[in-house]
Amino acid sequence: MPELPEVETILQSMKSVLEGQTLSSIDVNRLDLRLPFPSGLSTIPLHQPIIRLRRRAKYILIDFQHDWTILIHLGMSGRLFINHAGENLPPRKHEHLVLWTGNKCRIALVDPRRFGMVCLFQTKKEGQQPQLAHLGIEPLSSHFTVQALAEALATTRMPIKNALLDQRRIVGLGNIYVCEALFKAHIHPQRAANSLDKKEMKRLHGFIVEILQAAIAAGGSTLRDYVHTDGQPGAFQNLHLVYGREGECCPICLTKGRSVPVQRITQSSRSTFFCPHCQKNPHK
Ligand SMILES: [Zn+2]
Known part of the structure; x- marks a missing residue:
């Protein structure tokens, strides 16, 4: 998609x-x-x-x-x-x-x-217009600040992964980019959305913006059916660190001499990829 x-x-x-x-x-x-x-x-x-x-x-x-x-x-x-x-x-x-x-x-x-x-x-x-009436904040707009992200997540204990996919809170973050942003920010995907501290929120905000901008610069990801208007595939899928990489070594752990395989779990019927070492769940 x-x-x-x-x-x-x-x-x-x-x-x-x-x-x-x-x-x-x-x-x-x-x-x-x-x-x-x-x-x-x-x-x-x-x-x-x-x-x-x-x-x-x-x-x-x-x-x-x-x-x-x-x-x-x-x-x-x-x-x-x-x-x-x-x-x-x-x-x-x-x-x-x-x-x-x-x-x-x-x-x-x-x-x-x-x-x-x-x-x-x-x-x-x-x-x-029903499609547009209830949409949340745009992550590439000037309104998307650390504070705005914190406010969008403050009202729910649902897992952070699911909250970031909820279009009424923040729009346009699909499964790939949420997995990648949580990995880079070292946040476990099952953490309650309202449990992030200020430092974590700041990291997450920074990586959401960075990943979206990098993906746009690379011309978007190509998965299954997607190609550009000129028929050329995008290149961002080559940059995915955890998405679609179940069982492969976490690239961050690898640089530190650890061999930790990327895990896949299912949240709301969708696959989540994460590193169990880099993304610890402090509440478990
Ligand atoms: Zn790791």
Whole structure:
């Protein structure tokens, strides 16, 4: 599933093609993905300048001049392919939505498993949009301070791993990045979210930002279905220290002459990878 860094990478590619342009046509090739395609999608946004592309959590938002916004979520397997004018490639399989710009770029949403979604709403009513209304803090925004992270985690005793995945507290941190940030911060994934002290909170905050920025710089991770808008895979998966490495030696322990295998446990039906030596649970 594309996570925040992948979506941010895709957003940057789309920005360069769409901002300032208009759409000359929108092909809607089926009735629905996870939700039905909105009525009016193929007509309302046409011929209005696109004033801005932005991201909220893992949603891509395309704002049009006359107060309309298209929301795109890539679900499990969604990808966006950009073809520039003159690149006459045959259509791909599972192209469910195609945006054509006035200068003849073609942006295709390909989603074989169809867990993605596309919505259309009036920008001024964004606060009422169900997908956006209850989202927590953006970890790459200036509002994301150590204090803000502490406040988002203060009200729950649920395991820190699960609290960091809770989109109502903090958005866009998927399973990979949570595992990696907790490992680097030396925090056991089963610790109660409200049990972190100030030093731990500061470390965790720093590594969340550092890992997301590193992943964006590397072009996002590539897992299963995800590739860039130009079809190139990202490179961050080569940098994972614990994620997907069950049984391999912890790289930090290894530098200190210890051979400690990375463990995998399941939390809320999702795999967690951690080092039992670097990430001790003081409450056990
Ligand atoms: Zn270790």
